[in-house]
Amino acid sequence: MGLKGRVALVTGSTSGIGLAIARALAAEGADILMNGFGEAGEIALLREAIAASFGVRVAYSGADITRPDEIIAMVRQAADDLGGPDILVNNAGVQFVASIAEFPAGQWDRIIATNLSGAFHAMKAAIPGMQTRGWGRIINIVSTHGLVASAEKAAYVAAKHGLMGLTKVAAIELANSGVTCNAICPGWVLTPLVQKQLDDRAAQEGRPLEEITHAMLSEKQPMERFSTPESIGAVAVFLCSEAAATITGAPISVDGGWVAQ
Numbered sequence: 001m002g003l004k005g006r007v008a009l010v011t012g013s014t015s016g017i018g019l020a021i022a023r024a025l026a027a028e029g030a031d032i033l034m035n036g037f038g039e040a041g042e043i044a045l046l047r048e049a050i051a052a053s054f055g056v057r058v059a060y061s062g063a064d065i066t067r068p069d070e071i072i073a074m075v076r077q078a079a080d081d082l083g084g085p086d087i088l089v090n091n092a093g094v095q096f097v098a099s100i101a102e103f104p105a106g107q108w109d110r111i112i113a114t115n116l117s118g119a120f121h122a123m124k125a126a127i128p129g130m131q132t133r134g135w136g137r138i139i140n141i142v143s144t145h146g147l148v149a150s151a152e153k154a155a156y157v158a159a160k161h162g163l164m165g166l167t168k169v170a171a172i173e174l175a176n177s178g179v180t181c182n183a184i185c186p187g188w189v190l191t192p193l194v195q196k197q198l199d200d201r202a203a204q205e206g207r208p209l210e211e212i213t214h215a216m217l218s219e220k221q222p223m224e225r226f227s228t229p230e231s232i233g234a235v236a237v238f239l240c241s242e243a244a245a246t247i248t249g250a251p252i253s254v255d256g257g258w259v260a261q
């Protein structure tokens with residue numbers, strides 16, 4: 001229960017990696033402000049399950065991470081309802097796959113707003129409180145695509161490289177304030193975001209899902225298996241620990257060897 005008394009705001013925590021991070025931080029005793037889209041009844045069940053399993057307070061903000069005003073209100077809500085936030089996990093993210101020539105401008109704007117600008121606005125709102133309290137952990141969920149590129153992912157790769165840069169700037173600015181800022185860079189993690197890419201490609205190429213899954217993994221990762229959302233949650237917990245107090249500005253790869261090549 002190393003995080004008892006801390007408050008964590010995890011964006012995009014109604015699904016996938018964000019939900020696993022919220023659970024992992026709650027398991028260590030942190031109170032949680034959840035955020036993300038979804039059906040109200042299902043979100044209420046997720047909240048209740050985390051609160052009941054780990055004996056922590058769990059609040060929810062429906063803030064749209066493409067909207068700076070809603071992000072500012074979300075950070076204020078964390079402070080008002082729970083205190084903090086002491087831990088900010090910028091995880092909300094979206095994807096769209098097409099070549100640059102075919103890339104819809106609206107999808108470019110949506111991905112940059114969600115995957116990059118949203119993190120900036122949340123950090124701007126949360127950092128002053130962390131500085132005042134003399135302790136904070138900012139964890140940006142980047143991707144291997146913050147370190148290397150792939151075809152047909154222009155907006156995603158640009159946003160994630162930008163988020164890696166933002167992580168480094170924050171690490172330098174906050175170096176002597178008790179606040180660290182790091183990036184987790186996952187390879188393939190089987191979540192709804194990746195399942196959609198698998199389904200789309202299987203439909204496009206008319207090949208069985210199993211074959212497409214094998215192809216997608218082996219094209220990028222020497223290790224032909226998915227990382228789990230829970231393994232990303234465990235890395236987030238480590239980054240919040242005292243052992244990680246001097247790790248800052250770092251990309252932590254959890255990618256089956258993707259960027260080792």
Ligand code: NAD
Pocket residue numbers: 011012013014015016017018035036037038063064065066091092093094114115141142143144185186187188189190191192193194
């Ligand atoms: P997911 O689709 O399962 O979850 C995305 C979450 O973000 C959901 O809770 C969704 O409601 C929320 N969200 C999306 N747009 C939002 C908005 N405008 N406002 C508020 N919430 C919003 O996806 P995931 O695979 O769990 O991805 C989570 C993060 O991990 C993303 O930043 C993604 O880029 C990154 N990532 C994923 C993988 C992977 O293989 N799955 C690999 C590397 C990085």
